Amino acid sequence: AASTSSSGGAPDVAAVGGATVSPESVYNGTVDFTCVNADAAGSGSHVLDRDNTGIGQEALRVDITDGLGNLIYTLTYSNVLGVFAGGIGDFFYTTPPQANPITFTLTSLAGNGLPQQVDYVQSGYCQGLSELVAVPTVDGIGLVALTLVLGGVALVVIRRARRTA
Numbered sequence: 828a829a830s831t832s833s834s835g836g837a838p839d840v841a842a843v844g845g846a847t848v849s850p851e852s853v854y855n856g857t858v859d860f861t862c863v864n865a866d867a868a869g870s871g872s873h874v875l876d877r878d879n880t881g882i883g884q885e886a887l888r889v890d891i892t893d894g895l896g897n898l899i900y901t902l903t904y905s906n907v908l909g910v911f912a913g914g915i916g917d918f919f920y921t922t923p924p925q926a927n928p929i930t931f932t933l934t935s936l937a938g939n940g941l942p943q944q945v946d947y948v949q950s951g952y953c954q955g956l957s958e959l960v961a962v963p964t965v966d967g968i969g970l971v972a973l974t975l976v977l978g979g980v981a982l983v984v985i986r987r988a989r990r991t992a
Contacts, residue, residue, distance in 0.1 A: 852875050853887055853946065855871040855872045856914045862951065862954065863919060863920060864919045866918075867901070867914045867917070868913065868915050878939055879936055879939045884907050886905040887932070887946070889934075890931075893925050895926045897922065898922075902918065915933070916958065928950040933945070971981065
């Protein structure tokens with residue numbers, strides 16, 4: 828059996844089978860990406876059930892980053908609790924993306940006794956932008972080993988050159 832309780836402005840929680848479950852907002856839509864915007868309008872419902880403000884609202888943040896990790900859009904807003912059809916908005920980047928992939932993150936903020944919660948993450952692409960490719964790195968020990976190997980090869984080449992001369 829599930830029960831809910833509220834005490835003195837504390838967030839509502841449900842006790843289910845002896846476990847305590849905090850409210851969890853959910854975005855049930857998708858995001859379409861272009862080179863100028865991320866469109867999350869008209870694609871699914873958004874369930875807001877975390878009163879992280881103490882005034883019957885949920886505070887959220889939209890962050891959009893490009894493939895280099897640059898923040899190309901951010902918006903913090905709040906809305907009354909409830910279920911909202913039709914998506915959450917059309918977000919035009921304030922800075923043009925420099926590389927793919929472009930990542931949309933919707934976060935329900937910490938507050939009123941509730942922790943921060945990432946509600947939704949989706950990545951997409953801008954036609955014509957390059958995709959960031961991971962570049963392998965070499966640590967200090969690897970660099971020393973590579974130097975020794977290349978130094979050894981150079982010695983062998985020099986010795987062979989002297990023998991043939």
